[in-house]
Amino acid sequence: MIPVFDYLRGHARIREEVETAIGRVLASGKLILGPEGEALEAEFARYVGVDFAVGVGSGTDALVVALRALGIGPGDEAITVGHTAAATVQAIGEVGAAPRLVDVDDRSLLIDPQHAAAAIGPRTRAIVPVHLYGHPAAMPAILALASRHGLAVVEDCAQAHGARIARRHVGSFGTIGCFSFYPTKNLGAYGDGGMCVTDDPMLAERMRRLRFHGFDAARVAQLAGINSRLDEVQAAVLRVKLRHLDGWLAARRAHARHYLEELEGAPLRLPPTAAGTEPAWHLFVVRLEQRARIIESLTRAGIGCAVHYPQPVHRMPAYDRLGCGPGSLPVTERAAREVLSLPMFPELEPGEVEAVCRALRGALDPI
Ligand SMILES: *Cc1c(COP(=O)(O)O)cnc(C)c1O
Numbered sequence: 001m002i003p004v005f006d007y008l009r010g011h012a013r014i015r016e017e018v019e020t021a022i023g024r025v026l027a028s029g030k031l032i033l034g035p036e037g038e039a040l041e042a043e044f045a046r047y048v049g050v051d052f053a054v055g056v057g058s059g060t061d062a063l064v065v066a067l068r069a070l071g072i073g074p075g076d077e078a079i080t081v082g083h084t085a086a087a088t089v090q091a092i093g094e095v096g097a098a099p100r101l102v103d104v105d106d107r108s109l110l111i112d113p114q115h116a117a118a119a120i121g122p123r124t125r126a127i128v129p130v131h132l133y134g135h136p137a138a139m140p141a142i143l144a145l146a147s148r149h150g151l152a153v154v155e156d157c158a159q160a161h162g163a164r165i166a167r168r169h170v171g172s173f174g175t176i177g178c179f180s181f182y183p184t185k186n187l188g189a190y191g192d193g194g195m196c197v198t199d200d201p202m203l204a205e206r207m208r209r210l211r212f213h214g215f216d217a218a219r220v221a222q223l224a225g226i227n228s229r230l231d232e233v234q235a236a237v238l239r240v241k242l243r244h245l246d247g248w249l250a251a252r253r254a255h256a257r258h259y260l261e262e263l264e265g266a267p268l269r270l271p272p273t274a275a276g277t278e279p280a281w282h283l284f285v286v287r288l289e290q291r292a293r294i295i296e297s298l299t300r301a302g303i304g305c306a307v308h309y310p311q312p313v314h315r316m317p318a319y320d321r322l323g324c325g326p327g328s329l330p331v332t333e334r335a336a337r338e339v340l341s342l343p344m345f346p347e348l349e350p351g352e353v354e355a356v357c358r359a360l361r362g363a364l365d366p367i
Contacts, residue, residue, distance in 0.1 A: 002343050002352045004304035005184050009347040010248075014240060018190070021236040028232070033212065036235040041195070043242055048169045048177065050197045052204035055230030056211045059158040059180020062194035063091030063128070065228065066176040069196075069206040070152045072097050072125045079119050080128035080156075081111050082312040082324065083332040087180075088130055088156050089313045089322075100124070101314050101322055103329040107272055109133070109285075109339075112331075113141035120145075126152040131160035131170050133271065133308070134186065134252075134280035139165055139173040154178060158194075161186040162249040163280035171197045176207075181230075181238055186252070186282050187245055189234040251346035252281035255353055259284050259342065262357035267364050269338075283308055287338040288364065294340065297363035303356050306341045 011018070025036060037055050045053035056062050072078060074096035080088050082101040092099040102115035111129045127146055129137035137155075146153045153174035157163075161179060163170045171177025179185075181193030196207050206223070209215060214225030256279070260270055269287035273279055285308065288294060298305050312332045314324035327333065342356055 001302045002304060002348075002356060004306045004341060004343045005345050006347070007183055007188065010345065013347070014244065017240045018237055021240050022233055025232045025236045031232050032229055034232045036232045036239065037230050040230070040235040040239050040242070043239060044179075044195055045197060047242060047245070048171045048197050050172050050177070051199045052197065052201065054196045054204060054207040054211060055235060056194045056196060056207075057228035057230065058192045059156075059178060059182060059185075059194040060087040060091050060094075061211070061226070061228040062178035062180065062196045063088065063154065063156065064094050064226070065207050065210045066154045066178050066196050067091065067095045067097065067126065068210050068226075069203050070126065070154070070175065072152070075123060076125040077121065077123040078126040078128055078154075079116050079124060081130055081132075081332070082314040082329045083109055083309070083335055084130040084132060084156065084313065085158065085309065086313050086316065086319075087158070088128060089319055092128065093319075097125070098123070099319070099322060101324050101329065103331045104335065105138075106331045108135060108138075108274065109331075109335055110135060110137040111142065113138055113145055116142065117145050120149050120151070124149065124151060126154055126175075128154045128156055129174075130156040130158075131163055131280075133285050134160045134163050134282035135271070136160065136163045136165045136170050136274070136277045136279065138274070139170070143173060152176070158182070158185060159282040160280045162245055164278045166276050167278075172199075175200070176203060181234065186249070186280050187238065187241055190237050191231075191234055193230045193234045193238065194228075195230070248346035249280060251348075252344065253278075255344060255348050256281045256284055258350060258353045259357065262354060263360070266357075266361055268360075281344060283341045284344040285339050285341050286360075287335070288340060289338065291338060291340055294360070294363045298356075298359055301359040301362075303359050304343055307339060308341050309339075310336060312336045
Protein backbone atom coordinates (compact mmCIF):
# COMPACT_ATOMS: atom_id res chain seq x y z
CA MET A 1 0.00 0.00 0.00
CA ILE A 2 1.28 3.46 -0.92
CA PRO A 3 -0.80 6.13 0.84
CA VAL A 4 -1.51 9.53 -0.72
CA PHE A 5 -0.33 11.09 2.56
CA ASP A 6 0.91 9.50 5.79
CA TYR A 7 1.60 11.61 8.85
CA LEU A 8 2.74 8.58 10.86
CA ARG A 9 5.84 8.10 8.71
CA GLY A 10 6.93 11.64 9.48
CA HIS A 11 5.99 11.28 13.14
CA ALA A 12 8.14 8.16 13.55
CA ARG A 13 11.24 10.20 12.63
CA ILE A 14 10.65 13.13 15.00
CA ARG A 15 8.74 11.38 17.79
CA GLU A 16 11.29 12.00 20.52
CA GLU A 17 11.75 15.68 19.67
CA VAL A 18 7.97 16.18 19.58
CA GLU A 19 7.34 14.34 22.84
CA THR A 20 10.06 16.36 24.57
CA ALA A 21 8.51 19.60 23.32
CA ILE A 22 4.99 18.61 24.38
CA GLY A 23 6.29 17.49 27.80
CA ARG A 24 7.95 20.88 28.25
CA VAL A 25 4.63 22.66 27.62
CA LEU A 26 2.61 20.38 29.88
CA ALA A 27 5.07 21.01 32.72
CA SER A 28 5.20 24.78 32.11
CA GLY A 29 1.81 25.73 33.52
CA LYS A 30 1.03 27.82 30.44
CA LEU A 31 -1.22 26.36 27.73
CA ILE A 32 -2.54 29.36 25.76
CA LEU A 33 -0.75 32.54 24.57
CA GLY A 34 2.62 31.86 26.17
CA PRO A 35 6.32 31.66 25.32
CA GLU A 36 6.06 28.81 22.77
CA GLY A 37 3.53 30.71 20.67
CA GLU A 38 5.62 33.89 20.86
CA ALA A 39 8.79 32.04 19.90
CA LEU A 40 7.03 30.32 16.99
CA GLU A 41 5.69 33.66 15.76
CA ALA A 42 9.21 35.13 15.77
CA GLU A 43 10.73 32.05 14.10
CA PHE A 44 8.01 31.77 11.47
CA ALA A 45 8.20 35.49 10.65
CA ARG A 46 11.97 35.13 10.16
CA TYR A 47 11.44 32.04 7.99
CA VAL A 48 8.95 33.80 5.70
CA GLY A 49 10.98 37.03 5.72
CA VAL A 50 8.39 39.38 7.26
CA ASP A 51 8.36 41.53 10.38
CA PHE A 52 5.33 40.09 12.20
CA ALA A 53 3.47 36.81 12.59
CA VAL A 54 0.29 36.21 14.58
CA GLY A 55 -0.76 32.67 15.50
CA VAL A 56 -4.44 31.77 15.21
CA GLY A 57 -6.61 28.67 15.53
CA SER A 58 -6.71 27.56 11.87
CA GLY A 59 -5.96 28.60 8.30
CA THR A 60 -9.59 29.56 7.83
CA ASP A 61 -9.40 31.83 10.87
CA ALA A 62 -6.14 33.31 9.56
CA LEU A 63 -8.10 34.50 6.50
CA VAL A 64 -10.97 35.77 8.66
CA VAL A 65 -8.65 37.66 11.02
CA ALA A 66 -6.70 39.13 8.07
CA LEU A 67 -9.86 40.36 6.31
CA ARG A 68 -11.27 41.75 9.56
CA ALA A 69 -7.98 43.54 10.33
CA LEU A 70 -8.22 45.21 6.91
CA GLY A 71 -11.71 46.40 7.77
CA ILE A 72 -13.33 44.28 5.07
CA GLY A 73 -16.94 43.44 5.84
CA PRO A 74 -20.56 43.91 4.76
CA GLY A 75 -20.91 45.84 1.51
CA ASP A 76 -17.39 44.92 0.37
CA GLU A 77 -16.27 42.40 -2.23
CA ALA A 78 -13.14 40.27 -2.33
CA ILE A 79 -11.96 38.51 -5.48
CA THR A 80 -10.75 34.93 -5.33
CA VAL A 81 -10.91 31.69 -7.32
CA GLY A 82 -13.47 28.90 -7.47
CA HIS A 83 -10.69 26.31 -7.80
CA THR A 84 -9.65 26.23 -4.13
CA ALA A 85 -10.57 24.79 -0.75
CA ALA A 86 -14.04 25.91 0.31
CA ALA A 87 -12.35 27.62 3.29
CA THR A 88 -11.03 30.48 1.12
CA VAL A 89 -14.53 31.43 0.00
CA GLN A 90 -16.08 30.69 3.38
CA ALA A 91 -13.72 33.13 5.13
CA ILE A 92 -14.74 36.00 2.83
CA GLY A 93 -18.39 35.26 3.52
CA GLU A 94 -17.75 34.87 7.23
CA VAL A 95 -16.63 38.53 7.58
CA GLY A 96 -19.81 39.63 5.79
CA ALA A 97 -18.15 40.47 2.47
CA ALA A 98 -19.20 39.06 -0.89
CA PRO A 99 -16.82 36.55 -2.53
CA ARG A 100 -16.37 37.37 -6.19
CA LEU A 101 -15.12 34.18 -7.87
CA VAL A 102 -13.02 34.26 -11.03
CA ASP A 103 -11.68 31.52 -13.26
CA VAL A 104 -8.15 30.13 -13.08
CA ASP A 105 -5.49 30.04 -15.77
CA ASP A 106 -5.70 26.80 -17.75
CA ARG A 107 -1.98 26.07 -17.49
CA SER A 108 -1.24 26.89 -13.86
CA LEU A 109 -4.73 26.35 -12.37
CA LEU A 110 -4.00 29.53 -10.35
CA ILE A 111 -5.80 32.89 -10.36
CA ASP A 112 -5.80 34.49 -13.81
CA PRO A 113 -4.83 38.17 -13.33
CA GLN A 114 -6.85 39.18 -16.40
CA HIS A 115 -10.01 37.64 -14.98
CA ALA A 116 -9.25 39.29 -11.64
CA ALA A 117 -8.87 42.66 -13.38
CA ALA A 118 -12.19 42.23 -15.15
CA ALA A 119 -13.95 41.45 -11.86
CA ILE A 120 -12.89 44.68 -10.10
CA GLY A 121 -15.83 46.95 -9.32
CA PRO A 122 -16.68 49.86 -7.01
CA ARG A 123 -17.09 47.57 -3.97
CA THR A 124 -13.92 45.53 -4.47
CA ARG A 125 -11.57 45.84 -1.50
CA ALA A 126 -9.21 42.88 -1.79
CA ILE A 127 -7.79 40.14 -3.99
CA VAL A 128 -7.20 36.75 -2.37
CA PRO A 129 -4.81 34.75 -4.57
CA VAL A 130 -4.42 31.08 -3.59
CA HIS A 131 -1.03 29.39 -4.01
CA LEU A 132 -2.78 26.13 -4.77
CA TYR A 133 -0.91 22.81 -4.50
CA GLY A 134 2.15 24.82 -3.37
CA HIS A 135 2.53 26.66 -6.70
CA PRO A 136 3.04 30.42 -6.32
CA ALA A 137 0.35 32.53 -7.98
CA ALA A 138 1.40 35.29 -10.42
CA MET A 139 2.14 37.78 -7.63
CA PRO A 140 3.85 40.53 -9.69
CA ALA A 141 0.73 40.88 -11.87
CA ILE A 142 -1.65 40.65 -8.89
CA LEU A 143 0.33 43.25 -6.90
CA ALA A 144 0.42 45.64 -9.86
CA LEU A 145 -3.33 45.26 -10.31
CA ALA A 146 -4.00 45.77 -6.59
CA SER A 147 -1.86 48.87 -6.37
CA ARG A 148 -3.50 50.36 -9.48
CA HIS A 149 -6.92 50.00 -7.83
CA GLY A 150 -5.95 50.56 -4.19
CA LEU A 151 -6.83 47.01 -3.13
CA ALA A 152 -5.43 44.88 -0.33
CA VAL A 153 -3.87 41.52 -1.22
CA VAL A 154 -4.45 38.62 1.19
CA GLU A 155 -2.41 35.61 0.12
CA ASP A 156 -3.88 32.18 0.89
CA CYS A 157 -0.64 30.30 1.61
CA ALA A 158 -2.35 27.32 3.29
CA GLN A 159 -0.73 24.91 0.80
CA ALA A 160 2.46 26.79 0.14
CA HIS A 161 4.79 27.00 3.17
CA GLY A 162 8.24 27.41 1.66
CA ALA A 163 7.14 28.26 -1.90
CA ARG A 164 9.16 31.13 -3.37
CA ILE A 165 9.19 33.56 -6.27
CA ALA A 166 12.65 34.89 -7.11
CA ARG A 167 13.84 33.47 -3.75
CA ARG A 168 11.19 35.42 -1.82
CA HIS A 169 8.66 33.45 0.21
CA VAL A 170 4.96 33.54 -0.56
CA GLY A 171 3.13 35.31 2.24
CA SER A 172 5.64 38.19 2.08
CA PHE A 173 4.24 39.73 -1.13
CA GLY A 174 0.72 40.70 -0.15
CA THR A 175 -0.63 42.99 2.56
CA ILE A 176 -1.15 39.90 4.74
CA GLY A 177 -0.23 36.23 4.17
CA CYS A 178 -2.33 33.45 5.71
CA PHE A 179 -1.03 29.97 6.54
CA SER A 180 -2.72 26.80 7.78
CA PHE A 181 -1.08 24.21 10.04
CA TYR A 182 -3.75 21.56 9.40
CA PRO A 183 -1.96 18.21 9.81
CA THR A 184 -1.73 17.41 6.08
CA LYS A 185 -0.13 20.75 5.14
CA ASN A 186 3.59 21.17 4.42
CA LEU A 187 4.03 22.39 7.99
CA GLY A 188 1.35 20.58 9.95
CA ALA A 189 0.48 20.74 13.64
CA TYR A 190 -0.84 17.77 15.62
CA GLY A 191 -4.26 19.39 15.49
CA ASP A 192 -5.52 22.69 14.08
CA GLY A 193 -3.53 25.91 13.77
CA GLY A 194 -2.86 28.88 11.51
CA MET A 195 -0.75 32.04 11.14
CA CYS A 196 -1.09 35.53 9.68
CA VAL A 197 2.06 37.33 8.54
CA THR A 198 2.61 40.97 7.62
CA ASP A 199 5.17 43.78 7.56
CA ASP A 200 2.61 46.31 8.82
CA PRO A 201 2.85 46.88 12.62
CA MET A 202 -0.67 48.34 12.85
CA LEU A 203 -2.21 45.36 11.08
CA ALA A 204 -0.18 42.97 13.25
CA GLU A 205 -1.49 44.64 16.39
CA ARG A 206 -5.08 44.56 15.11
CA MET A 207 -4.75 40.87 14.28
CA ARG A 208 -3.26 40.13 17.73
CA ARG A 209 -6.33 41.79 19.27
CA LEU A 210 -8.87 40.27 16.90
CA ARG A 211 -7.80 36.67 17.64
CA PHE A 212 -8.37 37.24 21.39
CA HIS A 213 -11.80 38.88 21.80
CA GLY A 214 -10.45 42.22 20.57
CA PHE A 215 -8.55 42.68 23.84
CA ASP A 216 -5.78 45.22 24.41
CA ALA A 217 -3.01 44.53 26.95
CA ALA A 218 -5.40 45.38 29.81
CA ARG A 219 -7.96 42.84 28.48
CA VAL A 220 -10.34 45.58 27.47
CA ALA A 221 -12.07 44.79 24.18
CA GLN A 222 -11.15 47.56 21.76
CA LEU A 223 -12.67 45.69 18.81
CA ALA A 224 -15.34 43.03 18.52
CA GLY A 225 -12.93 40.14 18.07
CA ILE A 226 -13.15 36.38 17.93
CA ASN A 227 -11.58 33.58 19.94
CA SER A 228 -8.97 31.93 17.74
CA ARG A 229 -5.65 31.26 19.39
CA LEU A 230 -2.80 28.92 18.55
CA ASP A 231 -2.25 26.86 21.71
CA GLU A 232 1.14 26.27 23.33
CA VAL A 233 1.22 22.51 22.60
CA GLN A 234 0.69 23.06 18.86
CA ALA A 235 3.18 25.94 18.86
CA ALA A 236 5.84 23.74 20.50
CA VAL A 237 5.23 20.94 17.96
CA LEU A 238 5.40 23.45 15.10
CA ARG A 239 8.71 24.87 16.40
CA VAL A 240 10.20 21.36 16.19
CA LYS A 241 8.77 20.83 12.72
CA LEU A 242 9.80 24.25 11.39
CA ARG A 243 13.44 23.23 11.93
CA HIS A 244 12.88 20.30 9.54
CA LEU A 245 10.80 22.17 6.97
CA ASP A 246 13.56 22.98 4.48
CA GLY A 247 14.75 19.36 4.48
CA TRP A 248 11.19 18.17 3.88
CA LEU A 249 10.74 20.69 1.07
CA ALA A 250 13.91 19.39 -0.58
CA ALA A 251 12.47 15.85 -0.39
CA ARG A 252 9.17 17.02 -1.92
CA ARG A 253 11.07 18.73 -4.76
CA ALA A 254 13.08 15.57 -5.40
CA HIS A 255 9.86 13.50 -5.55
CA ALA A 256 8.32 16.04 -7.94
CA ARG A 257 11.37 15.88 -10.26
CA HIS A 258 11.21 12.10 -10.12
CA TYR A 259 7.49 12.06 -11.00
CA LEU A 260 8.09 14.51 -13.87
CA GLU A 261 10.85 12.28 -15.29
CA GLU A 262 8.93 9.04 -14.88
CA LEU A 263 5.72 10.43 -16.38
CA GLU A 264 7.25 12.31 -19.30
CA GLY A 265 5.39 11.50 -22.51
CA ALA A 266 2.50 9.76 -20.71
CA PRO A 267 -0.98 10.72 -21.98
CA LEU A 268 -1.76 13.20 -19.20
CA ARG A 269 -1.01 16.82 -18.26
CA LEU A 270 1.85 17.31 -15.82
CA PRO A 271 2.02 20.24 -13.39
CA PRO A 272 4.02 23.15 -14.86
CA THR A 273 6.58 25.20 -12.93
CA ALA A 274 6.59 28.91 -13.77
CA ALA A 275 10.03 30.39 -14.50
CA GLY A 276 11.71 31.88 -11.44
CA THR A 277 9.42 30.09 -8.97
CA GLU A 278 10.12 27.29 -6.53
CA PRO A 279 6.88 25.46 -5.79
CA ALA A 280 6.50 23.87 -2.35
CA TRP A 281 4.93 20.75 -3.92
CA HIS A 282 2.23 20.34 -1.30
CA LEU A 283 0.43 18.12 -3.81
CA PHE A 284 1.52 16.53 -7.07
CA VAL A 285 -1.50 16.96 -9.31
CA VAL A 286 -1.85 15.54 -12.82
CA ARG A 287 -4.77 16.09 -15.17
CA LEU A 288 -6.33 13.31 -17.16
CA GLU A 289 -9.57 12.12 -18.70
CA GLN A 290 -11.59 9.13 -17.53
CA ARG A 291 -10.44 9.83 -13.99
CA ALA A 292 -12.88 7.45 -12.29
CA ARG A 293 -11.47 4.49 -14.22
CA ILE A 294 -7.87 5.49 -13.40
CA ILE A 295 -8.66 5.89 -9.70
CA GLU A 296 -10.26 2.46 -9.65
CA SER A 297 -7.22 0.94 -11.28
CA LEU A 298 -4.75 2.69 -8.92
CA THR A 299 -6.81 1.69 -5.90
CA ARG A 300 -6.76 -1.92 -7.05
CA ALA A 301 -2.95 -1.67 -7.29
CA GLY A 302 -2.80 -0.46 -3.66
CA ILE A 303 -1.98 3.12 -4.57
CA GLY A 304 -3.67 5.96 -2.73
CA CYS A 305 -4.78 9.05 -4.63
CA ALA A 306 -7.15 11.94 -4.02
CA VAL A 307 -8.98 14.73 -5.84
CA HIS A 308 -8.42 18.38 -4.90
CA TYR A 309 -11.18 19.32 -5.54
CA PRO A 310 -13.97 17.27 -7.13
CA GLN A 311 -16.56 20.01 -6.80
CA PRO A 312 -15.66 23.65 -7.43
CA VAL A 313 -16.81 25.92 -4.63
CA HIS A 314 -19.32 27.79 -6.83
CA ARG A 315 -21.10 24.49 -7.58
CA MET A 316 -21.57 23.66 -3.88
CA PRO A 317 -25.08 24.27 -2.51
CA ALA A 318 -23.84 26.69 0.18
CA TYR A 319 -22.32 28.98 -2.46
CA ASP A 320 -24.69 28.62 -5.40
CA ARG A 321 -25.97 32.16 -4.86
CA LEU A 322 -22.65 33.75 -5.74
CA GLY A 323 -23.87 34.46 -9.25
CA CYS A 324 -21.68 31.79 -10.85
CA GLY A 325 -24.00 29.37 -12.60
CA PRO A 326 -22.91 26.15 -14.33
CA GLY A 327 -20.43 26.95 -17.09
CA SER A 328 -19.52 30.37 -15.70
CA LEU A 329 -16.01 29.29 -14.66
CA PRO A 330 -15.22 26.81 -17.46
CA VAL A 331 -11.53 26.19 -16.69
CA THR A 332 -12.34 25.59 -13.02
CA GLU A 333 -15.15 23.20 -13.91
CA ARG A 334 -12.97 21.25 -16.32
CA ALA A 335 -10.13 21.09 -13.78
CA ALA A 336 -12.54 19.66 -11.23
CA ARG A 337 -13.23 16.77 -13.62
CA GLU A 338 -9.58 16.14 -14.51
CA VAL A 339 -7.32 16.71 -11.48
CA LEU A 340 -5.79 13.77 -9.65
CA SER A 341 -3.39 14.07 -6.69
CA LEU A 342 -0.71 11.38 -6.52
CA PRO A 343 1.04 10.33 -3.29
CA MET A 344 3.25 13.22 -2.07
CA PHE A 345 4.93 13.57 1.31
CA PRO A 346 8.59 13.88 2.31
CA GLU A 347 9.08 10.30 3.50
CA LEU A 348 7.88 8.76 0.22
CA GLU A 349 10.53 6.35 -1.14
CA PRO A 350 11.91 6.69 -4.69
CA GLY A 351 10.81 3.11 -5.36
CA GLU A 352 7.28 4.10 -4.37
CA VAL A 353 7.27 7.02 -6.84
CA GLU A 354 8.32 4.53 -9.53
CA ALA A 355 5.60 2.07 -8.51
CA VAL A 356 2.97 4.83 -8.66
CA CYS A 357 4.14 5.86 -12.15
CA ARG A 358 4.20 2.25 -13.40
CA ALA A 359 0.66 1.67 -12.18
CA LEU A 360 -0.51 5.00 -13.61
CA ARG A 361 1.06 4.35 -17.03
CA GLY A 362 -0.51 0.88 -17.00
CA ALA A 363 -3.92 2.34 -16.19
CA LEU A 364 -3.61 5.01 -18.89
CA ASP A 365 -2.59 2.52 -21.56
CA PRO A 366 -4.27 -0.73 -20.65
CA ILE A 367 -3.04 -2.70 -23.68
C1 LIG B 1 -6.40 23.98 4.22
C2 LIG B 1 -6.76 25.19 3.48
C3 LIG B 1 -7.40 26.29 4.10
C4 LIG B 1 -7.96 26.22 5.48
O1 LIG B 1 -7.07 25.87 6.48
P1 LIG B 1 -7.62 25.20 7.82
O2 LIG B 1 -6.43 25.22 8.72
O3 LIG B 1 -8.07 23.82 7.48
O4 LIG B 1 -8.73 26.04 8.33
C5 LIG B 1 -7.60 27.44 3.36
N1 LIG B 1 -7.22 27.53 2.08
C6 LIG B 1 -6.62 26.49 1.45
C7 LIG B 1 -6.21 26.67 0.02
C8 LIG B 1 -6.38 25.30 2.12
O5 LIG B 1 -5.80 24.28 1.46
